[in-house]
Amino acid sequence: MKHVIIGAGSAGVRAAETLRDHAPGDSISLVSGEPGEPYSRMAIPYILNGAIDEDGARQRRSHQHLDSLNIQYLHAQALQVRSGPNGGQVELNNGTQLDYDRLLVATGSSPTLPPIPGTDLPDVVTCWTLDDARRIAAKLKPGARVIMLGAGFVAGVCMKSLVNSGAKLSVVAGRSGQILRSMMTPVGSSLLQRWLEARGVDVITTGRTLRIEPGPRLVMDTRSIDADLIILATGVEPNVAFLKGTGAEIRSGVVVDEHMRTSVPHIYAAGDVAQGRDFSTGEWVVHALQPTATEHGRVAALNMLGQPVAYRGSLSMNVLDTVGLISHTFGLWQGSATGEVTEVVDEANYLYTRLCFEADQLIGAITVGHPHHVGAIRGLIQSRRHLGPWKDRLVQNPHLVMDAFVELNQG
Incomplete structure (x- = not known):
């Protein structure tokens, strides 16, 4: 079987590795739109502050990693995808045409430019x-x-x-x-x-x-x-132009089902380009998170091989270091129309906690300057734990969230 993966970010690389693990004799081609070895975009701030060099941004340590797995690695841009009942072809901008039985779109997103003159000027x-x-x-x-x-x-x-x-x-x-x-x-x-x-x-x-x-x-x-x-830094949009004419459904990203399949036979999508399942709501959204992309890639690859593995959904979560002040958002941090919200803020010490509930379950949260709350909050949301009497106690004092997590898990 011939597998083509467009995009060499976290989703694409993980998919290629998973395919090779489970299908040692299949053909795998990985197409990167940028020169050099696959790297992590999340490493860019660390390059800028000198914490690592460019070599430290590589996704895998070995320079021969893809070669050792017999994965064909190409540097080119996808121009057009043609699909048929049994597979199709990918046309690249270097003139290459890749035939596929299964195709994974893992092209991520690109920055959007503001609609003003001068965005193409030097510096x-x-x-x-x-x-x-x-x-x-x-x-x-x-x-x-x-x-x-x-x-x-x-x-x-x-x-x-x-x-x-x-x-x-x-x-x-x-x-x-x-x-x-x-x-x-x-x-x-x-x-x-x-x-x-x-x-x-x-x-x-x-x-x-x-x-x-x-x-x-x-x-x-x-x-x-x-x-x-x-x-x-005015936003990003998914890289999907090459899918025009395939019939793939595209909204805020390429729409996929629980098996990471698009609306086109034999074409799958993963990572920032895919509109996948949200763990908190069950809706289909784009979660631009590296752990989500990695899991997307693994699940998509297994389904490309005919193993029906369902993706249970990712928890929307952002972690941000704003010049030393750490903030986290989880799940439905805006709250819900029928739920309850509690928050406490300490302006002088730059501390803020917001908890959002639906009945007696925690469904979303924001923390600023409280990193010790993070594991407990994430655990309570992802486990969909019923808080019982702890719900009212947390409404009165959100800082008890670690105590609630410990006691509920011990119970």
């Missing part, structure tokens, strides 16, 4: 690839003027490296007026904003960005800011 970059990391690192030095356009999760991941380099950082949140809006309540965002400002970051939450001029210079309707580097 205007995204923070997504190793090449981006090289361009950013070349500019980072004490006193360098850096503007981060966008204040979502991608921006949050990169901020620590920029601040620790001694750069003078400005973060433009946009018209939402709130940083990290996709993973934080206004209370939590305000806490994180004050933390950043106390560390010299200029957080701009008002005004509209009009354009980027040579220099580079960011022009807003309220001010203009000169910079040595402008980083675009």
Whole structure:
């Protein structure tokens, strides 16, 4: 059987390894849209702050890992997929055509650029690839003027490296007026904003960005800011253009079923590009998490081999180190229409805990500055544990969540 995997991120590499483990004689081709060996995008901030070098970002230690597994590794971009009743072909931009019996789409996502002039100017970059990391690192030095356009999760991941380099950082949140809006309540965002400002970051939450001029210079309707580097961190979108014409259902990502199958026979999807099952709700969403991508890849590979393994769903969870202040979000942190929410905030010490309940079950949470709560919260949500009398105690004092977890598990 011939297997083709498009995308060499966590999902693609894990899928290739799983296929080889269970099908030693099958043909496996892994296509990477970037040069070099497969690497982890989550390592980019550590490259920027000097904690690791590029070699440390590789997904596997051995440079011969894929060769040792007899996996064909290609550097090219997928242009078009053709599908048929028994398989199909993938056309690459280097002229190669790969036949497949089973195809896995694990192409992840790419940064979206803001709809303003000047995003293609020199010293205007995204923070997504190793090449981006090289361009950013070349500019980072004490006193360098850096503007981060966008204040979502991608921006949050990169901020620590920029601040620790001694750069003078400005973060433009946009018209939402709130940083990290996709993973934080206004209370939590305000806490994180004050933390950043106390560390010299200029957080701009008002005004509209009009354009980027040579220099580079960011022009807003309220001010203009000169910079040595402008980083675009305004969101991402799934890499799916090559699937046009296949009939694959695409919403916020490629829609898959519990076996990671798309709506097209013999085509599967995994990782950030896939709209997979959410553990908390049972709905189908994109979870851009490395552990989720890895498990997607494993489950997809087994199903590609005819082993009917169902994916039970991933828990939405974000962990962010905002220049030293650690925050976590779990599950339905916004709460539910019929549930109950409790929260406690200590502004002076940058501490915040929010717990969300449905009946007597914990369904979501936010913590800022409370890392010791993390394991207990995740355990209670994932186990769908009925809290019983502990529910009312936690509503009164969310800080008892570890006590609840220990007692309920002992019981």
